Amino acid sequence: MKIVIAPDSFKESLSAAEVCRSIKKGILQRLPACEVVCVPMADGGEGTLDALVDATQGHRQTVSVMGPLPDMQVDAEFGMLGDGETAVIEMARASGIELLSNEQRDPRLTTSFGTGQLISAALDAGAKRLIVAIGGSATNDGGVGMMQALGVRFLDKYRYPIGHGGAQLSRIADIDMAGLDPRLAKVDVVAACDVDNPLVGVRGASAIFGPQKGATPEIVEQLDSALTCYASCIAEKLGCQVVNVPGSGAAGGMGAALLAFMQAELKPGITIVSETVSLPDQLQGADWVITGEGRVDGQTLGGKTPAGVAKLAQSMGIPTVALAGSLGDGCDALRQVGIVACFSVLSKPCSLAQALASGAENLTATAFQVAGMMVNLPHRE
Structure with a gap:
């Protein structure tokens, strides 16, 4: 047998x-x-990096980045596959829920900034293709922190940059793309999603995954409203509709950011891993x-x-x-x-x-x- x-x-x-x-x-x-x-x-969550790197005889590199909370620093790995050109970014390494105690979990405050720093480090290492595994997050910031780390400015109605965390998204009135890392235009990006949830609504990022990240029913409502504001600004400023795209709600809305700002292909993580192994x-x-x-x-x-x-x-x-x-x-x-x-x-x-x-x-x-x-x-x- x-x-x-x-x-x-x-x-x-x-x-x-x-x-x-x-x-x-x-x-x-x-x-x-x-x-x-x-x-x-793995399916895009924790373990995706290990599964892909080990299957292709690749290697890992460690970078010091911002953790899920702005006052945290963590040592996080990204992987380079055996082809020497494909980098695997596992957001859980930098912005993951397991990096926080139960008492620290608050998706109004947590940020994906460190994941953006990992992407930047992978580009420094010569990556020409990115697989961004977006499961296991502690965040509900729509990937805004990731994009802030990569040079995008999210501005309020007074033209001041917003801060970190999911609650800040309700302040977004404009998006300044001038500082976006130009190397991103030259790489292919695939988002390895472990869920197919849309960005907002009853199956959205806040309603389904917010509670496990520390959100009360009242906070879920606040975060869903903030993501709705964010999506409306993306539609107005970038001409990209992200609200109902399957997978856009993955990792607290990071799927939406990868789609809107990097033109990423949202692909089931299990498919990517199955093919690679x-x-x-x-x-x-x-x-x-x-x-x-x-x-x-x-x-x-x-x-x-x-x-x-x-x-x-x-x-x-x-x-x-x-x-x-x-x-x-x-x-x-x-x-x-x-x-x-x-x-x-x-x-x-x-x-x-x-x-x-x-x-x-x-x-x-x-x-x-x-x-x-x-x-x-x-x-x-």
Whole structure:
């Protein structure tokens, strides 16, 4: 039997490579003769840089940049792929939610400025193509901070530059493009999105992702209004409509900025990673696929790794099982993309801290049980 393990990371617990190793351990304990192929995946969020750089034998460079809050400095990596011309910018490295404690999370204040500094550093290193992975953000600033770092000035009605953070977007009255880094006109930019949400509205950046970044219902309303103002100014000054573009709401609206200011192609991150790691080739001859991430629910269908892996496996007639730290509403809908079963790796009630700390052993134990199921069921649909 051949089993392909192709998971995302379990956020704040294990990297995708560590998830692979833990699942493989459990499978081989139950099925020691099984052929197990590990393919660490990502969908535009955390881990995308590692997946792409490792798959192409590239390298990493570290830069000191502004963190998610203006008074923070962080050391963040960007990657150069094996072709020596393509840079991977993972915004979570500079502007990610995991860089902040729960008490520090406030999307009215957080900024994507450091991500812009990473892009500038990649251009300094000679990048001719940029893949900007925009999942895992702590921000809701529409990518304004990123563009401020790259030379764009966002001005209020008195012609004063606005400050940092999502709340500042409601002040934007004009956009001055004169200082935009001219090198951006000579590079191709692809935005690796992990969701397909629009910029504003009930499925927009603020409403869907604001609460996990520290936004109360009142703050969500404030931020959605600010992004609406921002989008209107982009339409008026740049002639670009970004409000309803799928993926424009990714990373607190960074998708909109990449589209409007860099003419980026918004592409599902799972597609980019699958192509780079040659996932279709890895799946050849497989009987089962195991995927997963920290949480699996109805939103998984919106561009997340488990759904992307399962769709590809389904097209090849291979059933997929998903493992997750927690399961939410909507898991049943995942059957439409080929996920035949979803399992939480938690075997008993515990705190979040305990769940994160025991991720590896829980994955191994669950994989052992899943392997027992697989050996007693038909492999192919």
